[in-house]
Amino acid sequence: MTLTHQDELDGLKAIGRIVANTMQAMAKAMQPGMTTRELDDIGRALLDQAGAISAPQATYDFPGATCISVNEDIAHGIPGPRILATGDLVNIDVSASKNGYYADTGATFRLGPVAPALDQLCRDGKRAMQIGIAEVSHNKPLANIGNAIGRFARSRGYTLIRNLASHGVGRALHEYPEEIATWPNHDKRRIHRGLVLTVEPFLSRGAHFANQARDGWTLYADPTAPVVQYEHTIVATDKGPIIVTLPG
Template sequence: MAERIHIKSPGEVAKMQKAGAVTAEILMEIGAEVQVGRTTREIDDIAREIFKKHKVGNSFYRYRGFPGQLCISINEEVVHGSGGPRRIQNGDIVSLDVGAIVDGWHGDNAMTVPVGMVDPEKLRLLAVTEESLFRAIELVRPGALLADVCAAVEGFVRPRGFTVVRDFVGHGIGRHLHEEPQIPNYRPHYKLPRLKKGMALAIEPMVNAGRPSVKILDDGWTVVTADGKPSAHFEHTVIVTDGAPLIVTDRPRIALPEQLGIAPL
C-alpha cells in the first residue's frame, strides 16, 4: 500500500491548503443555511449557488453517479444522503459533507450541526464525535503508525457509550478525491503504513448512538443506522508535516471539549 501513496511536495501542499481553505469556507456557508422547515433539496440548491459563487469545482456532484451537490444526512442517516423532500425539523442533527476542487486539487470536510432545541444525548454524540477526530489528528506525525491514528477514534468513542461505523472509512486525498491509504476509525486487522511527511489524509469519524451496523436505502446511496438511532460525522483534510499536523480545512468547532468535562488537547 505504502508505495501507492502519493507524497505531496511543498508546492502541492500549498495547493492543497488553498483547496482546503475554500472547502471549509463552503461548508460553513452551507451550514449557516440549515434551518427548521427547509428541505434537503433546498439546501442542495443553495449549495449549488455557493459553489458557483466561489468558482470552484464540486468533488461530489456526479462522482460515481452521486446526484447531490453535497452529502446531507439527518439523524439516523449516517452519510451519502442527497437533496430530496425530507424537511429539517426542530431537534434534528444534520450532517454536511462537502468536497471542492481548486486548481485540480481536492479538499474534503464534514460536520454535523444541531438544529433548534436538540436532545442533550444527541449533543453529546456530536461533541464526542468531533473530539474523537481531533484525538486522531493529534497523532498525525511523521513516523507514527497510521493504525494508531485509526485506533484513537474508537478508543475515545467506545468508553463514552458510542460505536464507530466499520463499513465506511476515511481516505487519502489529493488530485483525486479518494486515494490510498484507507483510514478506518478502528484499528484494522490488516497492516497500515507509517506516516511520512507529505501524506494527505481525510480523517472522518462516523459515530453511532447505537449499534455500529448500517444499511443502504433503496436510492443506492443513503447510509442509515440499522437500529434507527442517530449518527454523527466529522471530517478534516490533514497533511503530515515535520511537526504538528496541518489541518487544511481548519474551521470553528461545533462543540467544545469542556462541554463534556474533557480537558482540551
C-alpha cells in the same frame, strides 16, 4: 497525494478553505421548513462562485453538489424534498476540487435544541475526530488513528461505524491509502511526510455498520441508533498534522 512543494500545499489550502466556508455557510443558512435540496442549492452556488467543482458529482455522478444526511441517514444523503425540522441532526459533507486539488470536510449540525444525549454525542464526535487528527505525523502507524479513537469511544460507551473509513485525498476524492480505519485495527502501514488524508470517525450510540438505502446512495445506521460524523482533510508533517479544511 503526497505533498513535495509549497505550491502544492497552497493549492490544497485554497480548496480546503472553499469547502470549509461552504459547509459553514450552509449550516448557518439552515432553518426549519427548508428542504435539503434548497440547502444544497446554497452550497452549489457557493462552490460555483469560488470556481470549485463538486467532487462527488464530478467523480461519481452523485445527484447533488453536497451530501446532506438527516437523522437516521448518516452519510451520502441525496438532497431532495425532505423538509428540515427543529431537533434534527443534519450532516453536511462538502468535497470539491479546484486547479486539480481536492479537499473534503463534513460535520453534524444541530438544527435548534436537541436532547442532551444528542448534544453530548455531537461534542464527543468532534472530540473523537480531534483525537484521531493528533495521531497524524510522519512515520506513525496508520493504525494509531483508529486505535486512539477506539479508546476514546469505548471509554465513553460509544460504538463506531466500522465500514465507513477515512481515505487519502488531494489529486482525487479517494486515493491511496484507500481505506484508513477509524476504529481499533492492526493496519501495518505507516504515515509518511506529506501524506494527505481525511480523518472522519462516525461515532454512535449503538450502531456498528452502515447499510445502503434503495436509492443506491444514502447510508443508514445498523442497528438503528444516532450517529454523528466530523471530518477534516489533513497533511502529515514531521511536526504533526496540518488541517487544511479550515474556514477563512
